[in-house]
Amino acid sequence: MITKSLKKRESELANVKRQLEILSNGIFKSGELPTFKDKISEIDQFPLKPRQLEILQINLGYMCNQVCEHCHVDAGPDRKEIMTKEIMEQCLKVIKSTAAHTLDLTGGAPEMNPNFRWFVEEAFKVGIKDIIVRSNLTIIRSNKKYFDLPEFFKKNNIHIVSSMPHWTRGKTDKQRGEGVFNKSIKALQELNAVGYGLPGSNLRLDLVYNPSGAFLPGDQSSMEIDFKKALLDDFNIQFHDLFAITNLPISRFLDYLIASENYEDYMYALVDAYNPEAVKNVMCTNTISISWEGWLYDCDFNQMLDLKVEGKVKHIKEYNEDLLQNRNIRVFQHCYGCTAGSGSSCQGSVI
Numbered sequence: 001m002i003t004k005s006l007k008k009r010e011s012e013l014a015n016v017k018r019q020l021e022i023l024s025n026g027i028f029k030s031g032e033l034p035t036f037k038d039k040i041s042e043i044d045q046f047p048l049k050p051r052q053l054e055i056l057q058i059n060l061g062y063m064c065n066q067v068c069e070h071c072h073v074d075a076g077p078d079r080k081e082i083m084t085k086e087i088m089e090q091c092l093k094v095i096k097s098t099a100a101h102t103l104d105l106t107g108g109a110p111e112m113n114p115n116f117r118w119f120v121e122e123a124f125k126v127g128i129k130d131i132i133v134r135s136n137l138t139i140i141r142s143n144k145k146y147f148d149l150p151e152f153f154k155k156n157n158i159h160i161v162s163s164m165p166h167w168t169r170g171k172t173d174k175q176r177g178e179g180v181f182n183k184s185i186k187a188l189q190e191l192n193a194v195g196y197g198l199p200g201s202n203l204r205l206d207l208v209y210n211p212s213g214a215f216l217p218g219d220q221s222s223m224e225i226d227f228k229k230a231l232l233d234d235f236n237i238q239f240h241d242l243f244a245i246t247n248l249p250i251s252r253f254l255d256y257l258i259a260s261e262n263y264e265d266y267m268y269a270l271v272d273a274y275n276p277e278a279v280k281n282v283m284c285t286n287t288i289s290i291s292w293e294g295w296l297y298d299c300d301f302n303q304m305l306d307l308k309v310e311g312k313v314k315h316i317k318e319y320n321e322d323l324l325q326n327r328n329i330r331v332f333q334h335c336y337g338c339t340a341g342s343g344s345s346c347q348g349s350v351i
Helices: 004-024 036-041 085-097 116-125 149-155 169-176 180-193 220-235 251-259 263-272 300-304 321-325 333-338
Strands: 055-059 102-106 130-135 159-163 205-209 242-244 287-290
Touching: 004 251, 004 333, 036 333, 055 085, 055 300, 085 116, 102 116, 116 130, 149 180, 159 180, 169 180, 180 205, 180 220, 205 220, 220 242, 251 263, 263 333, 287 300, 300 333
Parallel strands: 055 102, 055 287, 102 130, 130 159, 159 205, 205 242
Antiparallel strands: none
16 A cells, blocks of 8 residues: 555655646747756856855755745645754764855744754854854744744854745735734844844844745845835834845746746746846855755755756765765756846845
């Protein structure tokens, strides 16, 4: 008898296959649009190669207290995939010897992993210099066991990067769920209260903006000015930088594009906005992404499409930085999202 977990895995693989087929066929297969490989070949960037490794991005699991429309991880309260302590220990062995200086912890809600705090403290002990936690903010107000997160973050000098779709309730709740805006505002005020986001503070608090529909983000610098003014005027909230991130056509956002009949128009928009200058600094060139199971990917978007790194080294247990630095980076049509306009990465614009 096929177990429930095996059936779920088969369903996930079938969904990944479906997404890859959608991204491969139609407008690209017919020749209406050039493939991403063709585009970067024009500027002698294929195969795309790594630069100096700077960031290890680790997905601690898909469990989340929210279900956001644009989430490329398909995270939610019903997801049970969580990185084990054994895999975390393998990651710590790598952190001891890596050339990377930054650990970027993501999810789901990374704080929901039961070993989250232990892992953060151990990562500092073995020599990592900077730890980013991608917090959805509402986790701080979701349950009393998370109420002390601002103090924990401060104690460990964590760099907080938090999603904030808009400075208004309507647009935020539409994308992330009813009541999210009020909880996010409360969480930001609590982070400000312990010193995060204030001018001159070394407690970094950055916000992330993702468009709520089938369109590309506006100019990051201009949007940051608008966000800062509105949040300060209306709620006395301060933060450091705003990262404007393009939604890539995968997972829930791909399903939304298809259901709303915007898929082809969105892909044309990405290709039309392609900027060859952005190719030089895409995040896959300075980052290794590690899944909750320990598999290695060029980026967390490739992780969602199960496009593991090329070469012999596939898992954290086999980690060999020299071999990984000599690999070819796997590219596909969704990569247009990272090279549109000023480019897009988990750290915002790349130009």
